[in-house]
Amino acid sequence: MSPSDVPAIEVRQATKRFGSLQALGGVDLEIRQGEFFALLGPNGAGKTTLISALAGLQRLSSGSIRVMGHDVVSDYRAARRALGVVPQELVFDPFFSVRELLRIQSGYFGLRRNDDWVDELLVSLDLASKADTNMRALSGGMKRRVLVAQALVHRPPVIVLDEPTAGVDVELRQTLWQFIRRLNADGHTIVLTTHYLEEAEELCTRIAMLKAGRIVALDSTAGILRRVSQRVLRVRVEAAAALPLALAGLGAELEADLIRVPFETHDQIEGLLGRVREAGLRVQEVEISRPDLEQAFIEIMQGAGA
Numbered sequence: 001m002s003p004s005d006v007p008a009i010e011v012r013q014a015t016k017r018f019g020s021l022q023a024l025g026g027v028d029l030e031i032r033q034g035e036f037f038a039l040l041g042p043n044g045a046g047k048t049t050l051i052s053a054l055a056g057l058q059r060l061s062s063g064s065i066r067v068m069g070h071d072v073v074s075d076y077r078a079a080r081r082a083l084g085v086v087p088q089e090l091v092f093d094p095f096f097s098v099r100e101l102l103r104i105q106s107g108y109f110g111l112r113r114n115d116d117w118v119d120e121l122l123v124s125l126d127l128a129s130k131a132d133t134n135m136r137a138l139s140g141g142m143k144r145r146v147l148v149a150q151a152l153v154h155r156p157p158v159i160v161l162d163e164p165t166a167g168v169d170v171e172l173r174q175t176l177w178q179f180i181r182r183l184n185a186d187g188h189t190i191v192l193t194t195h196y197l198e199e200a201e202e203l204c205t206r207i208a209m210l211k212a213g214r215i216v217a218l219d220s221t222a223g224i225l226r227r228v229s230q231r232v233l234r235v236r237v238e239a240a241a242a243l244p245l246a247l248a249g250l251g252a253e254l255e256a257d258l259i260r261v262p263f264e265t266h267d268q269i270e271g272l273l274g275r276v277r278e279a280g281l282r283v284q285e286v287e288i289s290r291p292d293l294e295q296a297f298i299e300i301m302q303g304a305g306a
Contacts, residue, residue, distance in 0.1 A: 027046070029092060
């Protein structure tokens with residue numbers, strides 16, 4: 001296997017128990033180098049446990065995890081060097097400025113001459129004006145930017161972002177995603193956990209969904225949307241007293257002057273509009289609602305059972 005064929009992250013039969021609670025129930029997952037990958041699931045699904053095991057903060061009960069081919073237990077130094085994790089919690093040292101903190105973080109990885117990259121991170125994450133500011137004086141959004149810079153200071157090939165935009169403003173989101181997209185284009189593997197499903201839908205090419213410590217869906221973003229979600233034709237008409245029987249049989253719903261009709265392929269649209277007109281309704285506006293990841297997520301979680 002050539003170096004480029006080695007998975008960025010390889011999880012094999014990962015289990016983790018906390019007493020009687022099974023946080024991970026035999027997770028198998030392989031993430032390729034250069035992917036922009038989403039790890040999604042409700043609270044308590046096992047995402048944080050999996051990330052903690054990946055980062056070496058917790059030991060699995062059984063199974064194994066490798067980062068760029070390095071086992072996180074037996075080859076932990078190489079595994080840590082290959083990985084950068086942006087945690088969900090705002091954890092920082094209050095005694096240092098932003099630049100000092102990034103220099104200290106560089107030292108953890110034995111990087112003595114890293115100031116050029118530190119400066120690039122400060123500029124790219126719009127932190128240059130705060131470089132000499134004490135961490136305690138920063139806003140929550142600025143502190144989160146510093147966490148991102150800390151995770152990237154040793155230029156890891158694999159980057160894990162655990163809820164990176166939770167509670168932050170629009171400006172930070174745009175700055176962050178612009179920079180992360182650039183890193184991904186340069187070949188870095190990005191793993192994202194988020195409750196903002198529109199972010200995952202827009203950014204990620206492949207998605208794994210966890211529930212109760214098990215993977216219940218693993219596919220390309222387009223594949224998940226195509227598999228579980230339904231397209232809907234929204235037709236605004238002059239107010240109708242009731243839904244015509246001809247449309248009710250198609251699974252249509254009426255709300256005031258809006259008729260929603262599910263369909264599978266676009267070549268059905270013309271016929272559906274014809275049915276609306278045949279029912280004596282005058283069409284005022286037409287809109288197609290495409291499948292979205294939130295709808296797919298809900299359907300998959302409901303279908304996965306307990």
